[in-house]
Amino acid sequence: MTAHDPALPDHLASLRGQWIEGIAVDADRTRLVTSRGAVLHGPAEPGGASWIGGDGLSKDDGRLLGAVVTATTLAPEGVLTLVLADADGNDPLLVAIRAPWVLALPRGAGLAARADGRIDVREGSGPVHATAEAMGAWTESEPCAVERAVLEAAEDDWVSPGDVVSALLRAGVSTDEEIARQGIAVLSRLLARGDLEAGWIEEEGFRPAEGAPADVIEHVATVWHALAGIGRRPGPGQIAWFRIPESAGGSDSAGDPDGVGVSAGF
Structure with missing residues (x-):
C-alpha cells in the first residue's frame, strides 16, 4: 500500500499519548519501544538544538525514557518525526527517523518506509498472543x-x-x-x-x-x-x-x- 492509504494517519495517531519505555542503539540503527509495545526501528536523523539524533542518541537515553509522544509528522521523503514532551514540561524534543524504517504496532499492524520514501501499510490481524x-x-x-x-x-x-x-x-x-x-x-x-x-x-x-x-x-x-x-x-x-x-x-x-x-x- 502507499502513503495515501487511509490507515496511515490512524497508525501514526496511535502513537500519541504513549511514552518511551526503552531505547537501543546498534550501529546506525535506533529502536524505540513505547508503552503499548510499538517498536520503531530505523536510522536516527541529526538535526538542530531541539533534535536528538545521529550521534546524540544513546542507549536508554535519559532524555527520552518516559517522554510522551505528543505529535508525529511524516515528510514526503519518508522521514518520520516524533515530537516528545518530558514530565518536567521542558521544550519539546524531536526525534527523526529517516527511511528506510519499520514501525511495528500491536496486533500485527504496522508501517514501513522504503528507501525512496514510499510507505507500506499493514492492517492489524487480531490478537497475536492472547488467541x-x-x-x-x-x-x-x-x-x-x-x-x-x-x-x-x-x-x-x-x-x-x-x-x-x-x-x-x-x-x-x-x-x-x-x-x-x-x-x-x-x-x-x-x-x-x-x-x-x-x-x-x-x-x-x-x-x-x-x-x-x-x-x-x-x-x-x-x-x-x-x-x-x-x-x-x-x-x-x-x-x-x-x-x-x-x-x-x-x-x-x-x-x-x-x-x-x-x-x-x-
Whole structure:
C-alpha cells in the first residue's frame, strides 16, 4: 500500500499519548519501544538544538525514557518525526527517523518506509498472543511454582513484571530469551485464571484495567516481547501493576511499591 492509504494517519495517531519505555542503539540503527509495545526501528536523523539524533542518541537515553509522544509528522521523503514532551514540561524534543524504517504496532499492524520514501501499510490481524486457543489453555491451567511465588508476593503488596523476573531468576531461569518467554506465560496464566488483575496506580490507589482479560494479556505480552527484542527486562512500574482481585481478598491500597508512585493506564 502507499502513503495515501487511509490507515496511515490512524497508525501514526496511535502513537500519541504513549511514552518511551526503552531505547537501543546498534550501529546506525535506533529502536524505540513505547508503552503499548510499538517498536520503531530505523536510522536516527541529526538535526538542530531541539533534535536528538545521529550521534546524540544513546542507549536508554535519559532524555527520552518516559517522554510522551505528543505529535508525529511524516515528510514526503519518508522521514518520520516524533515530537516528545518530558514530565518536567521542558521544550519539546524531536526525534527523526529517516527511511528506510519499520514501525511495528500491536496486533500485527504496522508501517514501513522504503528507501525512496514510499510507505507500506499493514492492517492489524487480531490478537497475536492472547488467541482463543491460548486463552482456553491458560484458563484451564494449574499454577506452577513460579506463579505461586508471585501470588505469595501479591498477598503483601502490588506486584509488577519485575517480581515475575525475580521469581524466575530464583527458580534458575537465567537467559533473557527464557525469562521473556516464561515471564509472559506466567502472567498470562495468572490473568486468564483470574488469580491476578492488572491495572495502574493513581493517588487514590489501584485502578483495575477495564478491558477484557484477553485484551489485558495481549497488552502485557506485546510490551514485554517488545522490550525483550531490545534486550530489556521489565522492571517496577513498566507494562502494568498487578494485584489479587478484591473478590479474592486483594486491596486497592498499598505502600508505594518499590519507590514508584504513579503508573499511567494502558
